[in-house]
Amino acid sequence: SYCTLFIAPSKTDKPSTAAIKSKLENPQDEIKAEGMRELITGLVQGEQHDRLLMPVIRYCVPAADKSVKKLVLLFLEVLGKCDSRGKLKEELILVCNGLRNDLMSPNEFVRGAALKLIGKIREAKVVEPLIEAIVKNLTHRHSYVRRNAVVCIFSLIRHFGLDFVPNAIEQTDQLLLMEGDASTRRAAFLLLLHYDTKRALLYIQQQQQQQQQNAPEAALVAMGEQMQLAVLELLRKVSSMKLQATPLLLRLVTSLLRVAPPAVAYEGAACILLLSPNAQRLRAAAAALLLLLLQQTENNIKLIVLDKLKECAAAAAAAAAAANKQNPLGDFVVDLMRGT
Secondary structure (H helix, E strand, C coil), X not given: CCCCCCCCCCCCCCCCHHHHHHHHCCCCHHHHHHHXXXXXXXXXXXXXXXHHHHHHHHHHCCCCCHHHHHHHHHHHHHCCCECCCCCECHHHHHHHXXXXXXXXXCXXXXXXXXXXXXXXXXXXXXXXXXXXXXXXHHHCCCHHHHHHHHHHHHHHHHHHCHHHXXXXXXXXHHXXXXXXXXXXXXXXXHHHHHHCHXXXXXHHHHHHHHCCCCCCCHHHHHHCHHHHHHHHHHHHHHHHCCCCCHHHHHXXXXXXXXXXCHXXXXXXXXXXXXXXXXXXXXXXXXXXHHHHHHHCCCHHHHHHHHHHHHHHHHHHHXXXXXXXXXXXXXXXXXXXXXXC
């Protein structure tokens, strides 16, 4: 599931192992790259080129040419890393030094590509010597590197466990507090959300305190759409854990619905329906859904919104009947007719 697709450029005769080896050993980068392409194409088509691993490590891994380096990383991604006995190929330990050099490269795109690859490797012996270099990339000056470092650490923790990357939570928490790039901030927040929910919650509370003089939803509005969707994910998790902060997050999300982008408004309304169907919040959810209905021109989207409005109306009717009160959504009928 982690294999990247590599399309064969032609249907010519397959090159022999010796011919590919000759190209890999050639001092010209263009010929090395051609040999790497032939090798990768053969691997993804099921060819066995086990004898070419050492030539790649010796002649191509140290190459400075960007096209060769990209092909080396792709090769390491598609390469079967275990022998016929299911044990890690001993030669792969030699790759660690090359990957470490890439993680310290002055070129941020080389670092990012190496981090992407390492996040897909599932052999602990290959990854473990690189942990320190991976974590150091959390403080790199380029957001591209920081984002890929967070995603890499997230992937490693998910597969090997939290102890595999020491101090990952603390380092990510520090990054989140200082990060200015929206996508990097979201990646760091999601890591905390899944592995230290209380820290993620504390971050939201700190952001809200900094915006105390503004509207309650000001902190979430300032974060942008992707972070707002992540906060909705936090709300679901906090609610399932029955933490005391659930009402606070519900209030923030309810107030956000008035100014949220369409995707956030829809997901926020769905959260409220699922977690807290009281009259006031149901009105806010219905108002957000009706606004979406009025704004959209695509009929398929309108049908999806109408289905959610139907759920909202049923929840409101049940709440009104239980409290022996008037349906809180009664005055939305005119807006509903206008939207359909």
